[in-house]
Amino acid sequence: MSKSDFTAEEFLFRHRQVRSRMADCGLDCIVAFHPVSIHWLTGSDGKSYQNFQCLVVLRDGPLIMLTREPERYEFEQDALCDRLETWGGVEPEDPLMAFASLVERERLAGLRVGMEVPAYYLHPHAYVRVKELLGKAIVDEPCNIISGLRSVKSPAELAYVRSAARVADAGMTVFADQLSAGRTELDLCGQVYRALLASGSELPASTMNLVSGHRSVYSHGAPTRKPLRHGDIGHIEYGAARCRYTATIGRQFSIGRATARQRQIFDVVRRAGDAMIATIRDGVPASHPHRTARKIISEAGLGQYQIHTSGYGLAAGFPPSWGESISMFGETEEPLRTGMVLTIEPPVFNGPEGIGVRLIDNVIVGATGAELLSTFSRDLIEA
Missing domain, CATH: 3.40.350.10 (Creatinase/prolidase N-terminal domain)
Structure with a gap:
């Protein structure tokens, strides 16, 4: 900027x-x-x-x-x-x-x-x-x-955020196309970053998370030289930036068809995110979407594995962070306000079963609801 x-x-x-x-x-x-x-x-x-x-x-x-x-x-x-x-x-x-x-x-x-x-x-x-x-x-x-x-963005700021979201979608399209057994996490990371920069993103304020296999239960794992193998599940998260205004995206993937249990946990996480988005509007306490997601995850018997924020505000990013102070976690009663940009990401990191699931989307808070920024499918990516 x-x-x-x-x-x-x-x-x-x-x-x-x-x-x-x-x-x-x-x-x-x-x-x-x-x-x-x-x-x-x-x-x-x-x-x-x-x-x-x-x-x-x-x-x-x-x-x-x-x-x-x-x-x-x-x-x-x-x-x-x-x-x-x-x-x-x-x-x-x-x-x-x-x-x-x-x-x-x-x-x-x-x-x-x-x-x-x-x-x-x-x-x-x-x-x-x-x-x-x-x-x-x-x-x-x-x-x-x-x-x-500054947590409430102006129309000009929101235009940069929407532009960044379109670039983030382009990066995920490349990731899904390139995903296959034998590729390393770092190889895929390079392909995504190349797509982001070619599509107009600046360097994001925080590095990519990309984990697979046994590493899927890592909440913030950096990509490594680990090759993807048949049967691996994993998740990827990154940000795209326009004039430092950031949009993030995260998707779950599977090399080969996911198991019934992996798909079951993914469906729980997706429903929790959908429910959060449905509750977001001007004036709602920040804790309310979190409690909504937590109820769904807990009723599925996975509450002890939701060990991360359900979402937070997005700022113009400076390393190491793109986060605003507002967090949808715990009992935060600060009200959401029209023009805020939020991540939606209630996760499950089930260590005993070796299954970690995270799905990340961004929304803009409106007077009567939330505007979902990404148009990329929220389905499980199976390669």
Whole structure:
């Protein structure tokens, strides 16, 4: 994503939304660390999240971006911020010293500050230093204002998601055509990635899961040199990305005809996913689709093997994740809202029987129902 991927008006609308929510919450400032928050507000598309960086959002002032000096030209040419400050360059520099100078110049320690605390992108040592520098000014931690706003996608964002879903379907068509005994998991992985890139996908934020045979009970298994053999079952999951907006897809496969038991478990998982999709609409608590799927899986005697989320929100992806904070798991009462993009993936990983089944689709939440994004068949793929 860059500042050219959306209109200036859309970026300004996002800025107004954040500042309005800050006023409602009595905040003067947000310090944003999540690269998706930074890119949502500025269009930044760089890999600068690998080092310390932050976006300071002042309710009654500028957007100030602090990043490392080697990223200067990318931010100047491809991102929207009112002021750019950098650290490092020709010689090493402690980025927290640069942040301390910013805190002092803008008198942030005297404001009411909200602080993002992302799962992957803020080193624990940096977190401790930031807390020390801001002290009692931090009154909202973790601050979820930006993540809550960005989880509902605009029409322009949804257009990128739908485009990514069409590319993901193209990749699955190639996978199904190429699937056969003797091919290795890595060989098939390469064929799918080639199809994705040829069809217009960017590099996805997370790597492919592709498991077969005894590995089918792995929830996040990377493809290996293992050849597919007659009688193997397995599942594949990957994402396609357009301007970092991601669509994911996952399908179950069998080399040869699946056994009766394998098909029985697949049918349970498919019914659970169908039931989730049928319950999704604006205002429904996020836990409700999960409980619906869990009831079906438990009634089939497989409840103890549903050991993974039933689904979650999809964001614009930055490695290692494309996930939003919302999760359809446990007792999450956060309401689903029109414009959210969700994965649907209630699985069964039955270790004792060596049968793992996962089927993944994406939907857009609507006022009265869900829009299924993939048109690729949800049937078991038998090669």
